[in-house]
Amino acid sequence: MLSQLFALLPLLAIASASPINKRDGTLIRSGRDGFCLAVDAQNIGRYGPVANGTPVITKSCVEANTWFINRGSGSITVPGLDLALDIGLNPGNNGALKVWQSYPGAPQQTWYLTDDNRIAQTGGTQCLDEGDNGVQTYQCTTGNTNQVWYIDNNSAVPTTTVSPTTSASASASASASASASASATPAAGHQVKFGNQCLTAQGTPSDGTPVTLGSCVSSSSNAFEYSTNNGLRLINTQYCLDAGSNPANGIPLKLWSCGGYAQQSFSPTFAGLIRATNNQCLDVKADEPSVVQTWECSNPDPQQQFVITS
Numbered sequence: 218m219l220s221q222l223f224a225l226l227p228l229l230a231i232a233s234a235s236p237i238n239k240r241d242g243t244l245i246r247s248g249r250d251g252f253c254l255a256v257d258a259q260n261i262g263r264y265g266p267v268a269n270g271t272p273v274i275t276k277s278c279v280e281a282n283t284w285f286i287n288r289g290s291g292s293i294t295v296p297g298l299d300l301a302l303d304i305g306l307n308p309g310n311n312g313a314l315k316v317w318q319s320y321p322g323a324p325q326q327t328w329y330l331t332d333d334n335r336i337a338q339t340g341g342t343q344c345l346d347e348g349d350n351g352v353q354t355y356q357c358t359t360g361n362t363n364q365v366w367y368i369d370n371n372s373a374v375p376t377t378t379v380s381p382t383t384s385a386s387a388s389a390s391a392s393a394s395a396s397a398s399a400s401a402t403p404a405a406g407h408q409v410k411f412g413n414q415c416l417t418a419q420g421t422p423s424d425g426t427p428v429t430l431g432s433c434v435s436s437s438s439n440a441f442e443y444s445t446n447n448g449l450r451l452i453n454t455q456y457c458l459d460a461g462s463n464p465a466n467g468i469p470l471k472l473w474s475c476g477g478y479a480q481q482s483f484s485p486t487f488a489g490l491i492r493a494t495n496n497q498c499l500d501v502k503a504d505e506p507s508v509v510q511t512w513e514c515s516n517p518d519p520q521q522q523f524v525i526t527s
Contacts, residue, residue, distance in 0.1 A: 242283030242296040244413070247347040248334065248365030251413055251432040253281035254302075254345075254352060256295065256316055267298060273314040275352045278369070278413035279430065279506040286368060290329045290339045292321055301326040304354055308343045312354035334365050369413065406440030406452040408433055408526045409491070411501055415439040416449075416509060418472055422456045428470040429507045443525055448481045457481045460511045464497040468511045488516040491523045499523050 245254040252275035258267045275281075284302070285294045293302040301319035303326050305312060320326060327339040336345040337357050344364045346355035357364065409416040410433065417431030417439040431439060440452040449458040451472060459473035460480040475481065479494045486492055491499040493511055500512035501520045515521065 242285050244278055244281060244369040245284050245286065245293075245336075246278060246367045246369050246413055247275055247352070247363075248367060249347040249363050249434075250275075251278070251434055252276055252347070252351075253278035253369075253413065254284065254366075255281035256300075267295065267300060267316060269300075269315075269317050271300075271316050273302060273316060273352065275347060277430065277507060279411065279501065286328075286330060288330050288332075290327060292319055292326050293328050293336075294319055302328065304338055304341075304343060308338060308341060308354050310343075310353075310355050311348070312343070314345075314352060314354065330368070334367060336364075336366050407443050408439055409441060409449065409499075410524050410526060411499075411509075411522065414507075416441070416458070416470075418451055418456075422451055422454045422472055424456075424473050426456070426472040428458060428472060429509055430501065431507070441525075445484065447475060447477065448483045449525075450475055458483060460493045460497060464493050464495045464511045466497075466510075466512050468497075470499070470509045470511070485523075485525055486516075489522045489524065490514055490516060490518075491521075491525070 247253070255274055255276045256267050257272040257274045283296055285292075285296055294300065295316060298316075299319050300316040303315050303317040305315070305325055308325070317326070324338070324340065328345075329337050329339045331337065335357065337343070338354075342356055343354040344357040344361075345366060346353050346361070347363045348355065355361075355364070411430055413433065414430040415433040416428055417436070419427045419429055419431070419438075433439065437452060441449040441458070442452055443449050447457065450456065451458075454472075455475050456472040457475040458481065459471050459478070460483075461468045461471075462480060464480055473481070482494055483499070484492050492514055493499070496514050497511035498514040498521045500510050500518075502508040502510055503520060512521070
């Protein structure tokens with residue numbers, strides 16, 4: 218089956234590609250860990266000081282840039298910049314990725330987005346692969362779930378996430394293959410989502426454990442039980458989301474022993490906000506996009522758009 222894929226890729230390159238990006242591009246999200254493809258630059262003007270050779274990594278989707286990508290064969294480019302995703306002249310396993318001045322048709326910049334959500338070098342044998350240390354190139358392998366990528370805002374969110382096992386490669390950043398699957402959201406519990414990130418307890422649950430944004434891959438650290446009386450309680454614990462004894466602008470979220478306190482009362486609104494007491498809402502800190510704090514409720518405010526999954 219793999220050999221058939223490689224044989225088809227050169228032919229598919231001449232087929233017309235149907236655009237699936239919006240005017241400002243779209244996020245490219247890993248099916249393995251929920252992180253997004255991004256140029257490794259400071260978040261200045263969203264894309265930062267990007268130039269030939271700037272590495273491409275994966276990071277929180279809140280911080281990641283968007284891309285122009287088409288279903289089928291073609292370049293993957295950064296909106297507003299004449300730069301394309303580049304695999305290099307001698308691609309191989311565990312290879313690094315970068316952006317380079319766009320040369321449409323150049324083999325090292327020509328990719329094929331398949332119907333099963335793989336991004337392969339057209340005419341080659343390498344695929345984008347989310348390894349243990351982030352995105353890399355790796356031989357396209359049937360069933361390798363590290364090589365599944367979702368085009369956000371234009372394709373369905375995956376209903377399953379697989380738990381990968383390390384491949385036979387000796388490299389520490391080797392690709393992984395999947396042997397089992399699990400529900401993308403815990404069977405008992407809800408996730409609190411901000412874009413493609415979820416509220417996550419950072420460490421062993423206890424009084425004062427910080428709660429920040431993290432991956433939405435199924436985990437006991439990002440699953441909550443919700444009720445109007447008890448707010449958001451971390452599943453299988455007695456610790457609740459807590460806004461502090463006097464919720465105010467800039468107070469970071471944490472866990473605290475559930476006690477029915479006013480600062481543990483959170484309620485979703487029709488405007489997409491999650492309201493605490495004192496007219497405070499969940500809010501993502503603008504200059505530290507993994508930090509979740511309380512801030513005066515303001516609608517519309519893109520930093521306050523959260524949803525509790527069903």
